[in-house]
Amino acid sequence: xxxxxxxxxxxxxxxxVLTELQAEQFKETFLEHYxxxxxxxxxxxxxxxxxxxxxxxxxxxYMFSDxxxxxxxxxxxxxxxxxxxxxxxxxxxxxxxxxxxxxxLVVHDELVVEGPEQHAEEVRALMRECMIAGMQLYVPxxxxxxxxxVRSTWAA
Numbered sequence: 001x002x003x004x005x006x007x008x009x010x011x012x013x014x015x016x017v018l019t020e021l022q023a024e025q026f027k028e029t030f031l032e033h034y035x036x037x038x039x040x041x042x043x044x045x046x047x048x049x050x051x052x053x054x055x056x057x058x059x060x061x062y063m064f065s066d067x068x069x070x071x072x073x074x075x076x077x078x079x080x081x082x083x084x085x086x087x088x089x090x091x092x093x094x095x096x097x098x099x100x101x102x103x104x105l106v107v108h109d110e111l112v113v114e115g116p117e118q119h120a121e122e123v124r125a126l127m128r129e130c131m132i133a134g135m136q137l138y139v140p141x142x143x144x145x146x147x148x149x150v151r152s153t154w155a156a
Contacts (some may be wrong), residue, residue: 001026001070003020003021003024004020004023005022006018006023006027007019007020007023007042010023020086039103041073044058044069044072045069048062048065048066048069048072049062049072050062050063050065050121052075052076053076053077053137054075054076054079054082054083055081055083055138056080056083056137056138058079058083060075060079065074080138080139081109081135083109083138084131084134084135084136084137084138084139085106085108085109085131085134085135086134087133087134087135087137087138088104088111088130088131088133088135089103089111089130089134090134090150091130091133091134092111092113092126092130092131094129095126095130096113096115096123096126099115099116099119099122099123099126100116100119101113101114101115101116101119101123102114102115102116111127111131112123112154113127120150121150123150124149124150127146127148128146128147131144131146131148132144132146
């Protein structure tokens with residue numbers, strides 16, 4: 001994201017106030033510490049590939065070389081996360097069914113499951129297990145953190 005976008009994102013999501021210069025310095029420091037990220041971003045900017053794949057092999061195409069640098073950076077990451085979530089859902093569904101529980105909502109990297117109260121802790125453990133296993137299919141070298149919660153309401 002641009003420095004200007006980072007200023008807004010930090011304020012909205014974390015209540016952190018930055019100037020554009022501070023945001024630019026933050027980005028530069030981040031890329032100094034994560035040289036592989038910098039190299040990948042620079043390679044993507046130079047090559048502007050016409051097609052990209054997620055770790056599962058799912059592909060997307062870009063018809064024009066000047067189309068979507070940010071989309072080209074996002075697709076392999078967000079697409080792989082989506083693939084991992086889909087795998088987790090496939091693993092989780094039959095296990096929930098036997099407990100009388102069901103997935104009622106999927107939003108980005110979150111699942112909402114409803115089930116009988118007496119199975120709440122078992123459902124929570126299954127969600128964690130399946131979400132980790134689903135993501136590890138595609139990113140086995142990255143630690144996957146899942147923090148399921150049991151609540152009596154959807155309200156935050």
